[in-house]
Amino acid sequence: MKVTENLRKIQDLLALETQSAGRPAGSVQLLAVSKRQPLQAVLDAAGAGQRHFGENFAQEGIDKMLATGRNDLVWHFIGHLQSNKTRIVAEHYQWVHTVDRLKIAQRLSEQRPAAKGELNVCLQVNIDNEDSKSGLAADEVAAVATKVATLPGLKLRGLMCIPAIRTSATEQREPFARMRQLLDSINEHGLELDTLSMGMTADYAAAVQEGATIVRIGTALFGARGE
Numbered sequence: 001m002k003v004t005e006n007l008r009k010i011q012d013l014l015a016l017e018t019q020s021a022g023r024p025a026g027s028v029q030l031l032a033v034s035k036r037q038p039l040q041a042v043l044d045a046a047g048a049g050q051r052h053f054g055e056n057f058a059q060e061g062i063d064k065m066l067a068t069g070r071n072d073l074v075w076h077f078i079g080h081l082q083s084n085k086t087r088i089v090a091e092h093y094q095w096v097h098t099v100d101r102l103k104i105a106q107r108l109s110e111q112r113p114a115a116k117g118e119l120n121v122c123l124q125v126n127i128d129n130e131d132s133k134s135g136l137a138a139d140e141v142a143a144v145a146t147k148v149a150t151l152p153g154l155k156l157r158g159l160m161c162i163p164a165i166r167t168s169a170t171e172q173r174e175p176f177a178r179m180r181q182l183l184d185s186i187n188e189h190g191l192e193l194d195t196l197s198m199g200m201t202a203d204y205a206a207a208v209q210e211g212a213t214i215v216r217i218g219t220a221l222f223g224a225r226g227e
Ligand SMILES: *Cc1c(COP(=O)(O)O)cnc(C)c1O
Pocket: 033, 035, 056, 078, 079, 162, 200, 201, 202, 216, 217, 218, 219, 220
């Protein structure tokens, strides 16, 4: 099966990159980005051992997670999050990577059902200051992190970014290195963030070199997406 084969290749590459970066084996988690992929793609990947899945559209992901009939999968919301979608996200997902303002975090915290435990969240950083992308400016992150860390329904895990497109591996590392420095500087101020969600199909090797703990991969695993 194509997905099984792709999964094995990505896992091998991740293991090699992790080792060449001098990082412990298994320190990078693969998030399978299944947005706009059919249910069967998720079932194939899950059958091959993949557990973590990422979705960009709240309802599409919920439909899929319920349709799998499995309760051993972990679902991450990685799309732009609007206020009117926070409730369904807080009720169904285990992670949100794209918290880009305090208000969204407050809503997720209030709406998280107690029985589900804390919702894992990352703050999205607009690391290249692009008008087209959401996310906090790097110099706003520490102040927002300090507040989000106190919200009872959430567990603040770390930072996420989608850098501008760069072609060479050397150039790709630069924004990821700034993300790592940002995480380190926040942790020096008393937080214990353990997650850097960064790297996609085109740049995940560079992200692993700079300390990514979650890489979000769609195309390399599932092929091109539907419309
Ligand atoms: C679509 C998407 C991905 C996966 O992108 P690929 O290039 O297909 O690997 C990762 N992260 C986010 C936030 C996305 O929207």
